[in-house]
Amino acid sequence: MTKKFKASIERYNPDTDDTPYFEDFEVEYEPGMTVLDALLYVQDKYDSSLAFRWECRGGQCGSCAVRVNTIARIACRTKVDPDADLVLQPMQKMPVIKDLVVDMTQTENRIRRIRPYVARDKPPERPEIIHSQDIEILREIRKCIECSACLSNCPIVHETWDYPGPMIIRQLARLELDPRDVEDRIAMAMDEAVYSCTTCKLCEDICPKNIKIPKLAVELLRAKAVEAGYPLLAGQQIFVDSMKKTGRSVPEKKTPLLKDLGTEEFLVENPIGRVAFFTGCLIDYRMQSTGRALIEVLNRNNVDVIVPKEQWCCASPAFRTGDMETAIMCTEKVTKIFEDAMDKYDLDTVIIACAGCGKTLQEDHRPLIEEMRGTPPRFKVYDMAEYLIDVVGMDRIVKPTGELDLKVTYHEPCHLGRGQSVVDQPIELLKLIPGVEYIDDPYKNRCCGAGGGLRAGKRDLSMQIAKTKKEYIEATGADMVTTECPFCTIQINDIMKGTDIPCLYMPDLLLESYKKGDEKKTGEKRAKAKAEA
Amino acid sequence: MDELPYKTILCDVLVVGAGGAGCRAAIEASRLNLDVIMLSKELIGKAHTSMAEGGYNVSLGNVDPDDNPETHFKDTIVGGNYLNNQELAEILVNDASERVFDLEEMGALFDRTPEGKIAQRTFGKQSWRRTAYASDRTGSEIMITLVEGIRKESVRVFDEIFATRLLVQDGRIAGVTAIDLKYGDYLVFRAQAVVMATGGAGRIFTVTSNAQLDVGDGYAMAFEAGCDIIDMEMIQFHPTGMVAPESAKGRLVTEAVRGEGGILLNNKGERFMNNYYPEVMELAGRDQVARSIMTEVLAGRGSPDGGVYLSISHLPKRIVEFRLESMIEQFGDAGVDIRDAPMQVSPTAHHFMGGLKTDTNAQTTIPGLYAAGECTGGIHGGNRLGGNALLDTQVFGAIAGGNAARFAKEHERPGVDRKEIQKEFNRLEAMLKRKEGISPAVARKELTDLMWSKVQIFRKEEEIAYAVKELKRIEKEVVPNIKVDVPIKRFNPGWHQAIEFGHMVITARMVAEGAFMRKGSRGAHYRVDADPDDDGYYNIVIRRGSKGEMKLQKEDLVITKIPPP
């Protein structure tokens, strides 16, 4: 028998309907079926007036983007999962014309605002000599088929068209990189609010052409802006200055974790592994207890933890804002500190509990070091949850036993999910905690607005994005939201003020359950001893 | 007849179509300071041209210095089985380099040689490495560039507008009737000159490499308006289309795969092209390779899904990754890693060599009506060389745009026949009002299956005759009874398909009638029962008779340099 699945499609004809509504259709599954195939099936079989766009059915024309289970993607290259319902909606930000067809007028206007063509001040020689090496990166970012899916997903565009969005900022970078274009595209990028992007990577993640927009467009334009002498935004400059001087992006308040710990070595009796802990600035200076919690959680799982005393900022703020000089300096320092620790303590793994730092070490440090000296850093980098689930493994993990009667949802940090492909592990960890009811948030991977220097540099916009995030979280009905990044934790706690939904950092929640479990055990022991006596 | 409300929009030059040819024509016309409107059924930049993969032919001699327009001309004529209009083919090869430099000036980036010139690759039936490319997304590169070009010029872009009929006034073109796909309004566009750049009609066949929009509106509208149409029986079946999964059936596997060294194998692992065209092997003409593949399949030597194998796994992965990135992606979606495993391929309806008959000014037989790109006929003769179609769009797009603009400058805008307009809109309205009738999806399937089974690669007298008879029946019984299931005008694909269907039937019949008249095998037209006395050195021209009938007529070839052997 052929397998069937349900497709819920948002229908809307503004001539006759006041609001959009969902209509469900049963679709027969065929192996290899794409979302476009499903739409065509519905159109042919049930309703020929179902409106959606398509042309090439092969990811070449960019006509067919729709929201598939909340995220915009091109329909013709998105595979259907026959075991789940399929929810199809029109792209966001663009007004609906009918069903899944949206009005692209504003998008077209927005593109035209950047003079989106190679501007020349004289006709070129014929033939024109252009060398391959001068157009290599350009070739990458030129593959865009203007499907607009990334615009629909971008958290900044969602709030404001002041920022032109990934597709269009990419076109600016394409023109900046083109040796033939004579416009001052850097000045234009400043005018086009290039510092608004949080580098959340949602655009990159869904791009049918795999264009690394945050890196190849946003950060590239920012780096060129810094090179051209444009100052960083006031809030961002403080970070970078501080990082250069002290190795920390924020000023000291209470005693930093590294100073307070007293020792580098947290060893257990029969270790199953040994790791070095990279704290990052915020855990060291602001969230000391979370740092301790992480060490304890790892120790409880029979892992030796080494915490090098001298640590340095990963330079994420410098990478994100374009200050490459500082970025390179910090990268070299961090690599040396942890390679020394490797040699001294005989280990090869570095654990990070900050999504931003982890992403920076993986995606920025590695290629940079490799470019500079021919070989990448010698150590492996893991996120805490990833290490516990994938390396320690389910059979060796020491499960927390203290019951926490909570409905918990999860916010996936952009730089963890899309930055390091760590998606399921934190949720699996959460589910290990007795009493916790995990509530999935279909919007869990949407940006909280803190990253990319936005919280520091453009607080208003940052909080606007956070407000949207708040709506998503509230809609889950959870008692608590957890995450694995200090930045997200601070940002979400900020925006959730006034609600009774706190945001907790994952190691803290885990430790709470472990401790409660201890109490239970000692309580039981005591009771047992008492009974025996 | 009801008085239906419509809006009239004026311009100097109207370009119908926004693919490679339409955009190029619009840019050219707007540079001559005229008010230009460009219409398309799809959003700007999404035209079929964006799907072209392999490249653009131009005898720059950057890689093989001995190449020149002369050789390009010869290859084009020999490849076209001498049926090409040689006056047009000369223009095609001579203007090739200036048009590719135009594209670069607008911002295109073709892959480079070590000296920084445009790199060139091998394509079928060419004496030298001549095909300029941007990996295997050359069409996309050209489309993106032209969109950048359009955004720079003052062309008025009316996208998602469907032209349904050409308006002719006192023998001159006067404009078109159209519907706005978004909101369903009826529109009339009036202009002094019109450029048709409506692309091909692969979609009249069940298995095709073409985009949704390629249903042959242009051929049908031009025929109805009384324009001469040439070579409609000449349809290129590209030898390598995907066969699986079902939903990807027909999608193109670019010739660049064979150009880069891909080999064809049957289920015994034999490189069977050795048995058919041992000198040129996989790089024989597209028609030749297509027939060789079908012969293998019909003899039971095919792959499990009914194709043959195409393999490039013997090539260095680095080369495959750099030069065939779209193919990696396309087959990756189907679960095949082409760096290691062979692809399964079989022929797919790909290109219309025939179309509106034009002269060296890109002028059709209706004054004021110009045409360019795949909707025209004559340039490619019996078989188009890979890489010559993108070239065609640029060379003749520029000529058509320029001449349309000059014509528009020299003439007043004609009036229009409002009765004719009302009649057309009433016809469209009737599809929505009909209570009983045939749904477009059903009708379309019947038509495409008929064409795919009876007027395909191997053609037979009785089968073609049957197709002609059926098509006449469909024209009489089905077309007037097409009924849109949901009677609304706002973005209603059912309505769009219903309107298209009428055009598809006319186009299909021109193909079948031409194929019936041509008794011998020539070019892409292969008759299993070929009449040995028919040398085939003529063109077939179709024109509308006074009662609306299809009149076919053989015409002499236009020869300037190379007579047929």
Ligand SMILES: Cc1cc2nc3c(=O)[nH]c(=O)nc-3n(C[C@H](O)[C@H](O)[C@H](O)COP(=O)(O)OP(=O)(O)OC[C@H]3O[C@@H](n4cnc5c(N)ncnc54)[C@H](O)[C@@H]3O)c2cc1C
């Ligand atoms: C998969 C594939 C790969 C190819 N690869 C190559 C290659 O490598 N090299 C090469 O030279 N050629 C190649 N070709 C052929 C080439 O792509 C086409 O011949 C060429 O792009 C046609 O361009 P065009 O401008 O004539 O028409 P199209 O790009 O088809 O555009 C037609 C335009 O007309 C509009 N239109 C049609 N009807 C109407 C109407 N009724 N009202 C309003 N607008 C209308 C459409 O909306 C569209 O904008 C390939 C073809 C395919 C299918």
Ligand code: SF4
């Ligand atoms: S990284 Fe996120 S914020 Fe930046 S452009 Fe992409 S989607 Fe928008």
Ligand code: SF4
């Ligand atoms: S960048 Fe990618 S996702 Fe965005 S419009 Fe271009 S192709 Fe689509």
Ligand code: FES
């Ligand atoms: S239909 Fe062309 S990209 Fe999906």
